[in-house]
Amino acid sequence: MSNRSLRAVLAADEQLGAGNVLTTRMRLDLDVDAPALAFDTPVDQYPARLSLTVRQLDELVRGRAAALAELGIRPRDPVVVFATAAADQVLGFLALARLGAIPALLNPLLDAERAARYIARLGAVGVLADAEHRVALADAELAGTPLLPELDGDPDQAPEPYPHWSGDPVAITHSSGTTGLPKAVLHSHESLFAAIRHRYSLPRAQGADRVLSALPAAHAATLIAVNLALGSGAELLLLSQPSGAQVLDEIESWRPHGVFGFAATWAALARFDLARRRLDSVSLWWNTGDCAHEAHIRRLVAVGSREQATRAGRTRLPGSVFVDGLGSTEMGHSHFFLTHTPESQRYGRCVGKPHTFVDCQVVGPDGTELGPGEVGELITKSPTLALGYWNDSVTTQRTRLRGYFRTGDLVHRDEEGYYYHVDRLVDAVELPGGARLYTALSEERVLAACPEVADCTVVARRVDEQVVTDILLQLAAGADPAVDRTAEVVAALEPAVARTVRQVSVVADAAIPLGPTGKVRKVLLRERQPAELGAR
Structure with a gap:
């Protein structure tokens, strides 16, 4: 069949x-x-x-x-x-x-x-x-x-x-x-x-016939991947607790055409010299959960290969496709999608446009819908939404607004209908004069401007009525940790954000506390003192 x-x-x-x-x-x-x-x-x-x-x-x-x-x-x-x-x-x-x-x-x-x-x-x-x-x-x-x-x-x-x-x-x-x-x-x-x-109802995506899953096995995304494979006749290899090195090894040995993962997966892969690995079988990198960083996406689409229709027929081109989006456990599936190739230029934490099954709005603190260019909380309505929180009707009701789910994500959209993710609501900080510090957007800018930085965590908090920001850098292999990168990092930030920077530190990977799905636990970092964050 x-x-x-x-x-x-x-x-x-x-x-x-x-x-x-x-x-x-x-x-x-x-x-x-x-x-x-x-x-x-x-x-x-x-x-x-x-x-x-x-x-x-x-x-x-x-x-x-x-x-x-x-x-x-x-x-x-x-x-x-x-x-x-x-x-x-x-x-x-x-x-x-x-x-x-x-x-x-x-x-x-x-x-x-x-x-x-x-x-x-x-x-x-x-x-x-x-x-x-x-x-x-x-x-x-x-x-x-x-x-x-x-x-x-x-x-x-x-x-x-x-x-x-x-x-x-x-x-x-x-x-x-x-x-x-x-x-x-x-x-x-x-x-x-x-x-x-x-x-x-759609043609099967290129690369979706033989897929390697680096998703956390206990996550809803894995259950979707399993049923997607069973329902479409695809082969799916599921990894248990993959490191970046294991994912690359599995690609070279199992030769998948697509790889599913979270943003943390791509950050781990981007630390390697991917041009030296045998990744030509991969046509598709598919991301869900948090949107991915431009610096990591560009490294991935530069390798692998993809088919493309030309005047001479279908031909295979160097470079792969990266499908980005934004989702969560509660959303049940990414609600947005954006396809990147080596030629893509739409970055800046753009998560694309909503899927056709999604009804979403950007709202202010009072629930009023905002227009293009205005940053607010994303609320969304979709048949993919979870029923709520088990044994916790209070939290279930608090995350609902006019029948929409309150995601806790801060976004804005442009006049063309593309959405951009700037931060989680709990991580953003109000600045004097009405400005706002977005930690995720700041991380995006540092990574785009500083090629020797493999990953970056921005921690902002209030200390004695002032906002202070600590920037923690995880360096690429071969980068000198003794080099002072403060000027380079600060120059990548918006002026209002740059004025809040207290320290720029190089840290070991182990210094960044992660949740079970690989997300940084910024709430713990905000509780630490400057010396604990790796001040140099």
């Missing part, structure tokens, strides 16, 4: 959603011996990196579902999955979804103390944990939530797939947790599939 035919058949199924793509392919006998998912660790009798067919994947899922049913897991039961391997996260999700239960995927990088508090708040009926995380939780207070035994069931004893309704809860994933305890975000059968259904 062709990929187009497969997508057409699935698109016609009105019951299809995030909880039943695999079972639907099996039920309709749709190319079930075609390769689908691969993992970077062995799974049962299968070696690492073997592309499992739909039939093999279904057998693995049925075995786990049978074991879960034997343990008494039923529809609507929230069950935590806390494991390092992407295989454990993805197969746990698929098995629990088959039962109509609610998999609550927990990032394995979350420390045991915060993980225990998060689990206790969920009120889950059990925790599926690997050996490492069972040890981490052994003495934790989980409010009576039991650790479930290792799953070993007979696939033939699996219950029939649960018949999902569009509004059924299908997964709980969590926010990045950069400002405290991560928030538990509830997705529905329909919401987590809405963007995939939209993609069925």
